[in-house]
Amino acid sequence: MKKTYLYRAILLSLLTAFILASCEDVVEVNLNDEDIDLVAVEAYLDTRANDNIFVKIEKTLRVNQAESNPPVSNALVEISDNEAVPNTIVLEEQGNTGIYKLPENTVYEAVPGRTYQLTITTEEGVVITASEYLQEVETLDKTRVNLSARGDYEFLAVYINSQETPGKGNYYKWDIYINNELLYESEYLSFASDELVDGNYIYDFEILTDFEEKEEDKLMHKNDTVRVEQLSISKASYDFYFALINQAFTGSPFSVPPANVPGNLVSSDGKRVLGLFSARDISVGESIVIDDNNYQPLVSSIPPGI
Amino acid sequence: MLKLKILTLMLLCAVLAKAQEITLSGYLKDASNGEALIGATLFVPELKQGTASNAYGFYSLTIPKGNYTIRVSFIGYHPHEQKLEARESVTRDFSLSGLSEQIEEVTVRGEAADANVQRVEMGMTTLPVKTIQKLPAFMGEVDVIRTIQLLPGIQSGGEASSGLYVRGGGPDENLMILDEAPVYNASHLLGFFSVFNSNAIKDIQVYKSGIPAEYGGKASSVIDIRQKDGNSKQLALDGGIGNLSSRLTIEGPIIKDRWSFLIAGRRTYYDVLGKAMGLEELKDNTLYFYDLNGKSNFIINDKNRIYLSAYNGKDVFELGESLYMRWGNTTATLRWNHIYGDKLFMNVSAIYSKYRYNLGVPGENADNFDWSSQIRDYNLKLDFTYYFNPRNTFKFGANTILHNFKPGQVLTNGENSMFNDLELTEYNTRENAVYLSNEQQFSERLSVQYGVRLSHFQQIGEGEVNIYENPDQPDKDEVLETIHYGKGDKIGDAFVHLEPRVGMKFSLDRASSVKASYNRMVQNLHLISNTQSPSPLDIWLPSSTYIKPLIVDQVSMGYFRNFKNNMWETSVEVYYKDMQNVLDYKEGAELFLNENIETELLHGTGESKGLEVLAKKAKGQLTGWVGYTWSKTTRKIEGINNGNPYPSDYDRTHDLSVVGNYELNKRWNLAANFVYSTGSPISYPVAKYTVQGNQVFEYSARNSNRLPDYNRLDLSATYDFKKNEHRRFKQSINFSIYNVYARRNAYSITPEANEDNPNQTQFVRLSIIGSAIPSITYNVKF
Known part of the structure; x- marks a missing residue:
């Protein structure tokens, strides 16, 4: 699993602990006048049976504007694959929200092994495209919730067990749902590459540690339902999430300078398109209801004799 | 025929004249503890000629036979005068007694009072340790590097930032040497403190321009730190206990006047204090650093001396059982001084330096790992100073360094770890140099120091080099092949550079001079880091096929003037x-653990220019200085900011330091420093x-x-106990506040x-x- 985000998260948590007299507060800044006005796309295609396509198109805002990003409406949004006779579908905008999904009562089967193309034609005639290979995902065998060794068994953590596909170039993301709501904040993004672990069976990989001290700040409480979905993502998506998590952890002494998040979309007018199109295969893990048994240190999943 | 006669006559005269000359040489020392005095002057008023002692206290002066007065002086000491009948060359040592510290007298011990006007090296500042020790202490520790940051042209990156930016240069462009051994990471605790314990140090020389030919390897500055030799007369103790750190220095003779030693140690204990204060976060955590300095000198005879210096230091941070971080330097220097005749001084040094860090998760769980990285230097150095005549001092020498880099190694414990062991390519390089320079006094007013250094840098095996489709734009996905080299094989071409160094001084009158200098510096070791603070992520890489040598050309000019009999230096x-x-x-x-790091690098050009003003009061009850710098540092790199020039990370438009020291009376000493600088460049989103x-x-646009x-104000007050006056046992207590407002x-x-x-x-x-951070330290001296 990719070393960098793992240790960076560790380093940040320890750093904030030891800087004794440091502090954070909100300040006013003088921003530049530049107005770049670009289009941002957030598009997902996954292997669920229903409602498995989501495309959101919006325009950027200046940083000091405090409203929702303006939607890009009335665009022609299509998904197709690379079969001999391509399977194409045109998505329907939900009202004027700039969000495009499958029309009602329609299904579109996403098959691992195929390459999918997203084509957006805006009202002004600009064509935005992106292409993603849908990689088959390994089954998420087991999810565990126990007390983490990090922080000396005071905090709950979520662990997964899965095989890693042999052959370098596999990337994973874990979506964590607490009470059926996705834990969406960038700082909790959980994703990895197979660079250091290629082909190994992954036992008890810690994908989330709930480091909050106060009960009201904690992410997981007793009686909460936790469910993990393991996704196979492309390298482009991995690079995207990597840059996204760097933006979440910026500003500390160990942070890198702020950088733009790279995407995989191109525009016919040559302008940079922000955001990403990600095609992913999903393995849904078991749902765990947290009770007293979870407030124990993890007992290793590694079978004896290994 | 006539020509031949004249020539022979001239030669004869020269020989005769030579036969009439004698050389006076020896060592200049402190009478109370035998410490060599660096830069003390020996002057013959009848001839209006003199010389200064070198880094080991050695001097050599060639004069015609005759009867003279020899005057030896050094700031902070009683001058010594002696009549001498110079019939033949003679070796004579002189010892000076220190002035007792009184009000109105000079309070700073250091070189000659007008040295700043008279010496040729223009970009050089000498910092006596006494000055440093009087300044406000941060968390109980006065700091060498922090004091250097108060000089114009030298800036810090702010709290928790790595080291020094000298005239727009980055933090890796400073050659920091401790008794000639390079210190790769001179930062403790993320850069709050340097590794230099002021109790073990005698002298610091900082060069920001006009760098002499005997130094090389780094582009922007030289910070030459020399440890004390150790009291060769009697045992002495110096210690301090503070609320955040403690230190102890022991020095003394093993054989009186011949063999001395010094050991200095210092340790902080923020974790102990934090736990005592009940800080939850530090309950099970460990956070401390220590430094240990040692030195021993042995005088074999008049012509031979041996010095052994060593340093070891470490930072330790442990977050309970879940994470640890440790890093530290180890250095050792063995030196032999030998004097040939009485004019040729030689120093041979064998030097070892290692910097290592570890980061990891202990235990045997799935996420256990240990990551380590290190750099090691093996260095052999030969330096000669030839005191040809009072108007010419030649320096020449050679240096060979073997650098070994282990940029990153991951090891795991037991079978459960989900990480695979990994090792990044090891690098080996050989860095050689020869130099030759002369400091020539053309007339009473004009002195020029000129020289050249030839550097040769070669990467050697073992090692690996990736070959990319486009060598100018390496791409991770375009690796054609990886070539392996065996031990000792030459990898790629050598980088050979000629580095001219010239400095000149022209005296306008006794109290003022104009100086100018030009130097070319070439740097072949590069600190790869894109974080603002020093961190275990930073690695040093050598110039190679994909990383080009940094070449810096600097011209500098200045006007120096002292007022009121050297009370004011400007x-x-x-x-x-x-x-x-x-x-x-x-x-x-x-950059972290990247096996194709060259694919993340971009090269370009940079430029820096500036104006520096310094006004310093060196004598009196109130002493101190005001330094102001205006500067502009930019870079232009294809691939960044669309190839347009952008401010360098080290650009600081204004930088102001005000330092003051006031001796209220015999008991109380007050000190303050105020710093102000333009904020660092930053990129905000658009x-x-x-x-x-x-x-x-x-x-959008970078920076x-x-x-x-x-801006920040620090204050301190030091109280010397009444019992001190005429006793050997001295006590004092220091109160400091860092960031007063x-x-x-x-x-x-x-x-x-x-x-x-x-x-x-x-x-x-x-x-x-x-x-505001207060601290109290109790100091004893015996």
């Missing part, structure tokens, strides 16, 4: 630096959009904004979504030190 200097092959990183570069419910920011200005200087300002209104973006300022 100077104005201007400089211009041209930098080739400046290194920067691609946007979003990933647009935002949303992904998965998160605000994502888009940036086009600035952090708010940095509790300014929250911004370390970084980052955008984030407002919690209550997610559409709104707010900017959060992180201040490393956001309050």
Whole structure:
């Protein structure tokens, strides 16, 4: 699993602990006048049976504007694959929200092994495209919730067990749902590459540690339902999430300078398109209801004799 | 025929004249403890000629036979006068007694009072340790590097930032040597403290321009730190206990006047204090650093001396059982001084230096790992000084260094770890140099120091080199092959450079002079880091097929003038630096454990120019200085900022330091320093959009904004106990406050979504030190 985000998260948590007299507060800044006005796309295609396509198109805002990003409406949004006779579908905008999904009562089967193309034609005639290979995902065998060794068994953590596909170039993301709501904040993004672990069976990989001290700040409480979905993502998506998590952890002494998040979309007018199109295969893990048994240190999943 | 006769006559005269000359040589020392005096002067008023002692206290002066008065002097000491009948060459040592510290007298011990006007080296400042020890202490420790940052042209990156920016140069462009051994990471605790314990140090020389030919390897400055030799007359003790750290120095003779030793140790214990204060976060955690310095000198005879110096230090941080970080330097230097005749001084040094760090998760669980990285130097150095005549001092020498880099190694414990063991390519390089220079006094007014250094840098095996499709734009996905080299094999071509060094001084009158200098510095070791603070992520890499040598040309000019019999020293200097092959990183570069690091690097050019003003009061009840720098440092790199020039990370438009020291009376000494500088460049976003419910920011021009200005006031008061006066046992107590008006200087300002209104973006300022920090230290000296 990719070393960098793992240790960076560790380093940040320890750093904030030891800087004794440091502090954070909100300040006013003088921003530049530049107005770049670009289009941002957030598009997902996954292997669920229903409602498995989501495309959101919006325009950027200046940083000091405090409203929702303006939607890009009335665009022609299509998904197709690379079969001999391509399977194409045109998505329907939900009202004027700039969000495009499958029309009602329609299904579109996403098959691992195929390459999918997203084509957006805006009202002004600009064509935005992106292409993603849908990689088959390994089954998420087991999810565990126990007390983490990090922080000396005071905090709950979520662990997964899965095989890693042999052959370098596999990337994973874990979506964590607490009470059926996705834990969406960038700082909790959980994703990895197979660079250091290629082909190994992954036992008890810690994908989330709930480091909050106060009960009201904690992410997981007793009686909460936790469910993990393991996704196979492309390298482009991995690079995207990597840059996204760097933006979440910026500003500390160990942070890198702020950088733009790279995407995989191109525009016919040559302008940079922000955001990403990600095609992913999903393995849904078991749902765990947290009770007293979870407030124990993890007992290793590694079978004896290994 | 006539020509031949004249020639022979001239030769004869020269020989005769030579036969009439004798050489006076020997050592200049402190009478109370035998410490060699560096830069003390020996002057013959009848001839208006003199010389200064070198780094080992050695002097040599060639004069015609005759009867003279020899005058030996050094600031802070009673001058010594002696009549001498110079019939033949003779070796004579002189010892000077220190002046007792009284009000109105000079309070700073150091070189000659008008040295700043008279010496040729223009960009050089000598910092006596006594000055440093009087300044306000941060967390109980006075610091060498922190004091150097108060000089014009030298800036710090702020709290928790790595080291020094000298005239627009980066933190890796400073040659920091401790008794000739390079210290690769001179920062403790993220850069709050340096590794140099002021109790073990005698003298610091800082060169920011006009760097003499005997130094090389780094582009922007030389910080030459020399440890004390050790009291050769009697046993002495110096210690301090503070609320945050403690130190102890023991020095003394093993054989009186011949063999002395010094051991100095220092340790901080923030974790102990934190636990005592009940800080939850530090309950099970360990946080400390220590330094240990040692030195021993042995005088074999008049012509031979041996010195052994060593240093070991470490930072340790452990977060309970879940994470540890340790890093530290180890250095050792063995030196032999030998004097040939009485004019040729030789020093041979064998030097070892190692910097190592570890980061890891202990235990045997799935996420256990240990990552380590290190750099080691083996260095052999030969330096000669030939005191040809009072008007010419030649210096020449050679140096060979073997660098070994282990940039990264991951090891795991047991079978459960999900990480695979990994090792990044090891690098080996050989860095050689020869130099030759002369300091020539053309007339009473004009002196010129000129020289040249030839550097040769070769990467050797073992090692590996990736070959890319486009060598000028290496791409991770375009690796054609990886070539392996065996031990000792030459890898690629050598980098050979000629580095001319010239400095001149022209005296306008006794109290003022004009100086100018030009130097070319070539640097072949590069610190690869794109974080603001020193961290275990930083690795040193050599110039290679893909990383070009940094070449810096600097011209500098200045006017130096002293007033009121050297009570006031003032100077104005201007400089211009041209930098080739400046290194920067691609946007979003990933440097950690990267086996193809060359694919993340970009090269370009840089430029820095500035004006520096210094006014210093060296005598009296009130002493101190005011330093101001105006500068502009930019870079131009293809692939960054669309190839347009942008401010360097080290650009600081204004930088002001005010330092004051006031001897209220025999008991109380007050000190203060105030610093002000323009904020560092920063990039703020120009647009935002949303992904998965998160605000994502888009940036445009690099470094086009600035952090708010940095300013800070520190105060300290030192009380000497009454019992001190005529006793050997002295006690004092020091109170310091760092950041008196509790300014929250911004370390970084980052955008984030407002919690209550997610559409709104707010900017959060992180201040490393956001309050006033007091400290108390009790000091004893015996």
